Amino acid sequence: MNRGKGPYWSLIVIKKTPELEHSARNCWDVYSSAADKKAVEACAVKYMDFLTRCKTERETVDYVLAAARAGGFSETLNAKTKAYVNAQRGKTVLLARRGKKPLSEGFRLVGAHCDTPRIDLKQHPLYEDTDMALFKTHYYGGIRKHQWMARPLALHGVVVKKDGSVVRVCVGEAAGDPVLTITDLLPHLAYKQAEQKLADAFEAEKLNAVAGHEPVKKIGDKDKDRVKRHVLELLNARYGITESDLFSAELQLVPAGPARSVGLDSSMIGAYGHDDRSCVFSALEALLAEKQPEHTQLVLFWDKEEIGSEGATGAQSLFFEYALQDILDAWEPKTKLSHVFARGMAISADVNAAMDPDYADVYEKLNAAYMGQGPCFNKFTGHRGKVGANDAHPEFVAYLRNILDAANVPWHMAELGKVDIGGGGTVAKFLAVYGMDVIDMGPAVLSMHSPFEVLSKVDVHATVEALRAFLKS
Ligand code: MN
Ligand code: MN
Numbered sequence: 001m002n003r004g005k006g007p008y009w010s011l012i013v014i015k016k017t018p019e020l021e022h023s024a025r026n027c028w029d030v031y032s033s034a035a036d037k038k039a040v041e042a043c044a045v046k047y048m049d050f051l052t053r054c055k056t057e058r059e060t061v062d063y064v065l066a067a068a069r070a071g072g073f074s075e076t077l078n079a080k081t082k083a084y085v086n087a088q089r090g091k092t093v094l095l096a097r098r099g100k101k102p103l104s105e106g107f108r109l110v111g112a113h114c115d116t117p118r119i120d121l122k123q124h125p126l127y128e129d130t131d132m133a134l135f136k137t138h139y140y141g142g143i144r145k146h147q148w149m150a151r152p153l154a155l156h157g158v159v160v161k162k163d164g165s166v167v168r169v170c171v172g173e174a175a176g177d178p179v180l181t182i183t184d185l186l187p188h189l190a191y192k193q194a195e196q197k198l199a200d201a202f203e204a205e206k207l208n209a210v211a212g213h214e215p216v217k218k219i220g221d222k223d224k225d226r227v228k229r230h231v232l233e234l235l236n237a238r239y240g241i242t243e244s245d246l247f248s249a250e251l252q253l254v255p256a257g258p259a260r261s262v263g264l265d266s267s268m269i270g271a272y273g274h275d276d277r278s279c280v281f282s283a284l285e286a287l288l289a290e291k292q293p294e295h296t297q298l299v300l301f302w303d304k305e306e307i308g309s310e311g312a313t314g315a316q317s318l319f320f321e322y323a324l325q326d327i328l329d330a331w332e333p334k335t336k337l338s339h340v341f342a343r344g345m346a347i348s349a350d351v352n353a354a355m356d357p358d359y360a361d362v363y364e365k366l367n368a369a370y371m372g373q374g375p376c377f378n379k380f381t382g383h384r385g386k387v388g389a390n391d392a393h394p395e396f397v398a399y400l401r402n403i404l405d406a407a408n409v410p411w412h413m414a415e416l417g418k419v420d421i422g423g424g425g426t427v428a429k430f431l432a433v434y435g436m437d438v439i440d441m442g443p444a445v446l447s448m449h450s451p452f453e454v455l456s457k458v459d460v461h462a463t464v465e466a467l468r469a470f471l472k473s
Contacts, residue, residue, distance in 0.1 A: 024373050024412055025373065025374070025410040026372050026373065026410075027372050027373065027374050027410045027456070027458040027459060027462050028267075028372060030374075030408070030410050030462075031458055031461065031462075039461060040457055040458050040461040041457070043285070043457070043461045043464060044261075044269060044460060044461070046281075046285075047259075047269065047278070047460050048258070048259040048261075048269055049259075050277070050281050051258075051269075051271045051273060051274075051277060051281075052258040052259050052271075054114075054277060055116070055154070055156050055252075055254045055255075055272060055273060056115075056116075056118075056157060056252055056254070057091045057092075057114045057115045057116075057303045057313075058090045058091060058157075058158065060114035060277060060280060060301065061087055061090055061092070061093050061114060061301065062090070064093050064095070064114075064280070064301060065085065065087055065093065067284060067288065068083075068085040068093075068095055069085070071083070071288045073095060073097075077326060077327065077330045078330055079330055081098070081330065081331075082097065082098045083095070083096070083097045083098070084096045084097075084098075086323050086326075088312070088313055088319050089312065089313055091114075091115075091303035091304075091313040092114075092300075092301060092302050092303045092313040092314075092319060093300070093301050094298065094299070094300045094301075094319070094320065094323045095284075095287060095297075095298070095299045095300075096296060096297070096298050096299075096327055097291075097293060097296065097297040098296055098331065099293045099294055099296040099297065101294055101295055101296075102331075103296050103327070103328060103332050103335055103340045104332060104335045104339055104343070105295065105343060106295055106340065106343030106344050106345060106436075107295055107296045107297070107298050107340065107344045107345070108293070108295050108297050108298070108344075108345055108346075108470060108471045108472075108473060109297075109299070109300065109344055109345070109346040109347070109431070109436070110279075110283040110286070110297075110298070110299050110300070110346070110347050110349050110467055110470070110471065111299075111300045111301075111302065111315070111346060111427050111431060112279035112280045112283055112300075112302075112348075112349040112350065112442075113276045113280075113301065113302045113303065113304075113305030113306070113309075113315075113350070113427065114276070114280050114301045114302070114303060115140075115302075115303045115304055115305055115307075116141070116254075116272065116273040116275065116277070116306065117139070117140060117141030117142055117143045117275075117449045118140050118141065118252045118254050119137045119138075119139050119143075119148055119153070119182070119207060119209070119252070119253040119254075120137060120138050120139065120140045120250070120251065120252050121135050121136070121137055121138075121155075121157075121209075121249070121251040121253070122135075122138050123246065123247050123249075124136065124246075124247075125137070125246055125251070126211070126228055126231060126232070126243065126246070127228065128225045128226075128227050128228040131215070132210055132211075132212065132213050132227060133210075133211045133212035133213070133227040133230070133231040134208040134209060134210055134211055135211050135253075136205075136208055137182075137207050137208065137209060137253065138204070139204060139207065140252070140307065141306030141307055141449070142449055143449060144449070144450065145202040145204065146184070146198075146201075146202050147450045147451055148182055148207065148253075148451060149181075149182045149183065149184035149202075149207075150181065150182070150184040151181065151255065152172065152179035152255070152256040152257065153172065153180045153181055153209060153253040153254065153256055154172030154173050154177075154179060154180070154253070154254055154255070154256035155169060155170070155171040155172055155180055155251055155252070155253060156169065156173075156251070156252050156254055157169050157249060157250045157251035157252050158249065158250055158251075159239065159241050159245050159246065159251070160245075160249065161240075161241065161245055162245075162248075167239050167240065167241060167245075169239060169249075169251060172256040173257070179256045180210060180211055180253060181209065181210055182207050182209050182253075183210060209253055211231050212228070212230055212231040213227060214227065215227045215230055216230045254272055254273075254451075255272040255451035255452065258271075259271035259272075261457075267456060267457055267458070268454050268455060268456050268457060269454070269455055269456075269457060270452050270453070270454050271452065271453060272451055272452065272453065273453070274443075274445045274448075274453040274454075274455050275350070275351045275445060275448050275449065275453060276305065276349070276442070278351060278442065278445070278455060278463065279349035279350055279351065279442050279443075279463070280301050281460070281464075282349065282460065282463040282466075282467050283299045283467050284299065285464045285467075285468075286299075286464050286467035286468040286470075286471050287299045287471060289464075289468055290468060290472050293471060293472050294473070295345075297471045297472075298324075299471075302314055302315045302427060305350075305426070305427055309427055309430055315427035315430040315431070316430055321434075324337065324340065324341075325337050328340060338434075338435075341434035341435055341436055342434070342435040342436065343436075344436035344437070345396065345399075345436060345437045345438075345470075346431050346436050346437065346438040346439075347400075347438070347439060347440075347441050347467065347470055348390070348426050348427050348428035348431060348438055348439065348440045348441070349440075349441055349442050349463075349467065350426045350427070350441075350442045351443055351444070351445040351448065351455070352369040352376050352378060352414055352416060352440075352444050352445070353368075353369060353416055353417060353444065353445065353448055354368075354369055354371045354444030354445055354446045354455070355368040355370050362418055362421050362422070363417055363418065364415075364417070364418045364419070367413075367414055367415050368415075368417075369412065369414035369444035370412065370414075370444055371444050371455065371456040371459060372456050372458060372459065373410060373411075373412040373444070373459075374409065374410035374411045374412060374458075374459060374462035374463070375441050375443050375459065375463040375466045376411065376413060376414040376441065376442070376443070377392075377397065377400070377411065377412070377413050377414070377439055377440065378415055378426075378439070378441070379391060379392050379413070379439065380392070380415070381416065381423070381424055381425050381426055381428065381440060382423055382425060383422065383423020383424070384423065388423075388425050388429070389425070389429065390426075390429040390431075390432045390438060390439075392428075392437070392438065393437060395437075396437040396438075396439060399437075399473075400439065400441075400470065403469050403470060403473045404469055404470075406469075407465065407466075407468075407469035409462060409465045409469055410462055411441075411466055414444070426440050428440050441466070442463065443455050443456070443459035443460060443462075443463050444459065
C-alpha cells in the first residue's frame with residue numbers, strides 16, 4: 001500500500017478551526033431585525049401583486065417592459081445607450097445594463113423563464129354537448145391533470161384578427177367576472193376509476209372546460225347549438241371576435257384569483273406560477289436596484305421552457321446570440337462575440353422542489369432543497385446519471401460561495417430528489433454551449449407545477465439579495 005508523500009495522519013497537528021462543519025442557516029434568523037422583516041414583507045407584497053397580474057408569458061413581458069421603461073431602459077441601441085431592452089414577439093425579453101468594464105471582460109447574466117404549465121384551448125375549441133357549451137383543451141407543460149379539475153379557472157390570452165389587430169382576453173379575474181371550470185367525477189361513481197393507475201385515470205381529452213349553459217332564444221324551428229351560439233355572442237360583444245378568429249388565438253386557462261399569504265403566520269405565498277416567476281421577479285428587482293455595475297448586466301426572460309425551450313421565443317432560439325451581437329456592434333464593435341460569451345458568467349434562475357414532509361421518501365434529505373434556507377444552487381440537473389445536465393464547474397461554485405457569503409446572503413446546495421426517482425432540466429445547458437460559466441439557482445417551492453404552488457416569503461427576499469450580489473460582482 002502506498003501512503004503517498006504527505007505526512008502520516010497520526011502526525012498531523014490539529015488546530016482549532018471554528019467553521020469546520022457546515023450548518024445551514026434559517027433565513028428568518030438571518031433577516032430578523034425590524035428593518036429586515038419590513039424589507040421581507042415589502043418584497044412579498046410587491047411580488048404577490050406581480051403574480052396576481054402576470055399569469056401568462058405575454059403579461060409577464062408587458063410588466064417587465066413597463067418596469068424597464070420606468071427604470072430608464074430604452075429600446076434604442078447606440079454607442080451611448082446605458083440601459084437597453086429588447087423584447088421578442090411579446091414573449092421573451094432581454095435587458096442589458098452597461099458596466100464600467102468593457103464587455104470583453106465578460107458579463108453577469110441572469111436567465112429565467114416566464115411561461116408556466118397551464119391548460120391551453122385548442123384551435124377548434126368551442127362545442128356544445130348536453131345543453132352545455134365547452135372548450136376543448138390541450139395542456140401545456142408538465143401537469144398532474146387531476147389538480148386542474150373542479151376549481152375556478154380564468155381565461156387569459158390573445159386573439160389576433162385577420163387585419164392583424166391583437167385582442168387581449170382576460171375573463172375570470174375581475175370581481176364579478178364569471179370563471180370557467182373543468183368538471184371532475186363524483187366519488188359515488190368513481191369506483192372503477194379509483195382502481196385505475198393514476199396515469200390512466202385522467203384522460204387529457206376529458207379536460208374540457210365548461211363555458212356556458214344558457215341557450216339563445218329559438219329562432220323559428222332552429223334548435224341546434226343554441227348554448228354555443230350564446231357563448232359566441234358574448235365573446236363577440238366583449239371582444240369583437242368570431243369563431244374563426246379562434247384559429248389565430250392563444251388562449252390559456254389558468255387558476256383564477258390573486259396570490260395569497262399562506263400559514264397562520266402569513267410566512268408563505270400560495271399562488272400560480274412561482275415556477276418561474278419568482279425568479280423573473282427577483283432578477284428584475286435585482287437589476288433595477290443596481291445602477292452602475294462593474295460588469296455589464298444581462299437579464300433574460302424566455303418563453304417555452306416548460307416544453308423544452310423550443311421555438312422562436314425559447315432558450316434554444318438564437319435570440320440571445322443575435323441580441324448580444326447587436327449590443328456588441330453598438331458598444332464595442334472590435335470585440336469578438338465568442339470572447340464575450342466565453343468570459344460570461346450566468347445564473348440560470350429557476351425554482352427547485354422543496355422538501356415536503358409528506359413525500360420525504362422521494363427526496364434525499366442531505367441533498368434536498370428546503371424552504372427558508374434561501375435560494376439553492378443545483379450544480380447539475382438531468383436524470384438517471386446526470387443525463388441532459390449542465391454541470392457547473394467547481395471554480396464557478398467557489399466564486400459564487402464567496403460573493404454570497406461576503407454579502408451575508410443565506411443560500412444552500414441541493415439536487416432534485418433521489419437519484420433515479422425522476423429528474424428535470426432547465427435553460428442552463430443552452431447557455432453552457434457558449435462556454436460561459438452557468439449554474440442553476442432559485443428558491444425551493446412546494447407543490448411545483450400545481451395551480452397553487454407555495455414558497456417562503458423570506459426565500460423570495462433572499463433570492464433578490466443573492467441575484468443582486470451576483471449581478472454587481
Ligand atoms: Mn422552471
Ligand atoms: Mn417548471
